[in-house]
C-alpha cells in the first residue's frame with residue numbers, strides 16, 4: 193500500500209472520484225495550472241483538463257455561488273476556498289443558499305457540493321491564514337462539517353463527502369498536510385460521515401478532539417504516566433457521533449475537550465451541553481475545555497502561545513482527574 | 516436605410532506613457548509634470564530603497580529570519596510614482612505589497628520588517644498618520660477607502676483617499692461595491708490597481724473578459740485610465756491628476772497601472788509552475804528603475820559615483836532596520852489579549868491568567884516538547 197501524506201491523500205481522493213464520476217469537477221483559485229497553493233489539486237488539470245479542474249476568477253462568493261448552480265443542474269463541484277480566513281466572502285452563499293436549498297425547495301433541489309478548506313494554525317502563516325471557523329458552520333442548519341486528522345481518513349472522508357447528497361464543508365488541517373505519512377489504499381474506499389474514531393481506549397478520562405489537535409492529544413497522552421485515557425477523534429463535526437461520545441463519557445465519567453478554535457460558543461460548548469444534558473449524574477467532574485483563547489489567533493511570533501499544546505492538554509486532563 | 520455600425524477594437528480608455536523603456540521621454544511631457552531634478556532623484560532614490568528592502572526581505576525569509584513575504588520586485592514605479600503624488604492629509608489603504616508606498620508615507624523599514632516578521636506591532640500606525648493597515652483579504656480595503664473619502668466629503672475636508680489593490684481583486688464583489696458607492700456619491704477616492712498580470716498563478720485574462728481593467732470605471736459612471744506602471748513619470752502624472760480632480764469635487768478615478776511581478780507571488784510561491792521564463796525576461800527589459808536611471812544619465816543628472824553612493828546608502832539604511840528588527844524585545848503574552856476591546860472582559864482576563872499560570876509553571880515560557 194502506498195505511503196501518503198494527508199495532502200497526497202486528498203489529491204488521491206479527488207483523482208479517484210473524478211475518474212469514477214464524470215460529473216465531479218474541481219474549481220477554485222489556483223487549483224488548475226498551479227495545482228493548488230498546497231498542491232492538493234496537483235495533476236488534475238493535466239489529467240482532466242481545464243473544464244474539470246477550473247481556475248476561477250478571484251471571488252469566493254462567485255466560486256460557491258456558481259458551484260451551487262452547477263450542483264442543481266447535475267454536476268458535483270468540489271470547490272476549494274484557498275484558506276480558512278477567505279471563506280468569509282462566501283458566507284452568504286453558504287448559509288443563505290447551500291444550507292437551505294433542500295429545505296426551501298421541499299426536497300425538489302439539493303446541493304451536493306463539497307467546499308474544501310485548508311484549516312487552522314501552526315504553519316507560521318500570514319494573518320487570515322490560520323483560522324478555525326468550524327463553529328459557524330456547525331451552527332448553521334443544513335450543512336455537514338468534516339475534518340480529518342490523518343491521510344487514511346482524509347481520503348475516505350473526502351470520497352464520502354463528494355458522494356454525499358448534501359453540502360459538506362471539508363476542513364483540512366493544513367499543519368498536517370505534510371506532517372507524516374500513512375498507508376493509504378489505492379482506489380476506492382470510504383470512511384463514513386457521522387462516525388467518530390476511537391483512537392485509543394482507556395478508562396479514566398475521555399479526551400474528545402478533531403483535526404490537528406488529535407496529534408497534540410496523543411503526544412500529551414504519551415507523556416502521562418499511570419492514567420488511562422480514551423481518545424476520540426470526532427472526524428465529523430456535524431452530524432455529531434453522539435453515541436460514541438456518550439458511551440465513552442458514561443464509562444470514564446470524565447471528559448476533556450480540546451480544540452484550536454476560540455472558546456466562546458464553540459463546538460466544545462455544544463459538546464459540554466450535550467454531555468451535561470444526558471450524563472450529568474454520571475460525571476465525576478465538570479467537563480474541561482482546552483481551547484484557543486477568545487482572541488484572534490496571533491501572528492506567527494506568538495501563535496504557539498495560542499494553540500493548545502501537549503502541556504495544556506495534560507493540564508486539562510490533570511484538572512478533570514483531580515476534581 | 517439602416518445606419519452603418521462599425522465595431523472598433525480601439526481601447527475605451529487612454530493609455531499613458533511618458534518615459535519609455537529606453538529612458539527616452541518627450542521633453543514637453545516632462546515639463547508638464549512640474550517636477551524638478553531633485554524630484555527625479557527623490558523618485559529614483561525611493562525606487563532603489565524599495566528594491567533594496569525587497570531583496571533583503573527575501574533573503575531574510577529564505578534564512579528563516581522573516582515570515583512569508585510578498586515581494587514588490589518590478590512594481591517600484593507604480594508604487595513610488597503614485598505615492599509621490601499624495602499629500603499627508605490623504606488617506607492610504609494598502610494591500611500587502613505596497614512596501615514602497617508605506618515607507619514613503621512615513622512608516623519605517625523597521626516597522627515593515629516587524630510586520631513581515633509576524634509581529635502585530637508592525638501594524639501599529641504612528642499617531643496622526645493617515646495610513647491604514649496592510650490588508651490581506653483581497654479587495655476588502657476598497658470599501659474602506661471609499662468610506663474614508665466619503666467622510667472627508669461629508670465633513671467638507673479637502674483630503675482624498677487612495678486604495679491599492681491588484682488585478683485579481685477586481686473580481687471580488689467588494690471591488691464592485693466600492694466603485695459603485697464611489698460613483699453614486701461622487702466620492703474623492705482614487706482606485707489604484709496594480710495590474711501585475713497575475714493573481715498568484717491566475718493570469719489577468721482569467722479574471723475578466725474585459726479588454727482592460729480601467730474601462731470598468733465607465734460602467735460606474737467615472738473615468739478610468741491605463742498607465743504604463745513601469746513609468747514612474749506617467750504614474751505620477753495620472754495619480755496627481757486624479758487626486759486633483761477628486762479634491763476639486765470631480766469624483767473618483769480608476770487607475771490601472773500596467774506592470775509585472777518579476778518574481779514569486781510570495782516566498783511560498785514558485786512562478787516557474789505557471790509562466791514561461793521568456794515572459795519574465797521580456798518584462799525585465801521594461802524595468803522601471805533602469806528606465807529612470809537611463810533618463811537621469813541622459814539628462815546629465817546622474818553618474819556612476821552617484822549610483823554607487825546611493826546603493827551604499829540604501830544598503831546601510833536597510834541594514835540598520837534589520838539590526839533593529841532583530842533586536843526587538845520578546846513580547847509579553849498579554850499582547851495577545853490587550854487590544855481585543857477598549858476594556859478587557861472577564862473571560863479574557865481569566866484566559867490571560869490561565870496562560871500566564873501555565874507559562875509560570877514552566878519557568879516563564881512554553882515547555883519544550
Ligand SMILES: Cc1ncc(C[n+]2csc(CCOP(=O)(O)OP(=O)(O)O)c2C)c(N)n1
Pocket residue numbers: 221250252274278281612651652653680681682683684685711713714715776780
Ligand atoms: C479574499 C481572499 N481570497 C484569497 C486570498 C488569497 N490570495 C492572496 S493574494 C491572492 C492573489 C491576489 O492577486 P492580485 O489581486 O492580482 O494581487 P497581487 O498579489 O498580484 O498583487 C490570493 C488569491 C486572499 N488573500 N483573500
Ligand SMILES: [Mg+2]
Pocket residue numbers: 681682683709710711712713714715
Ligand atoms: Mg496581480
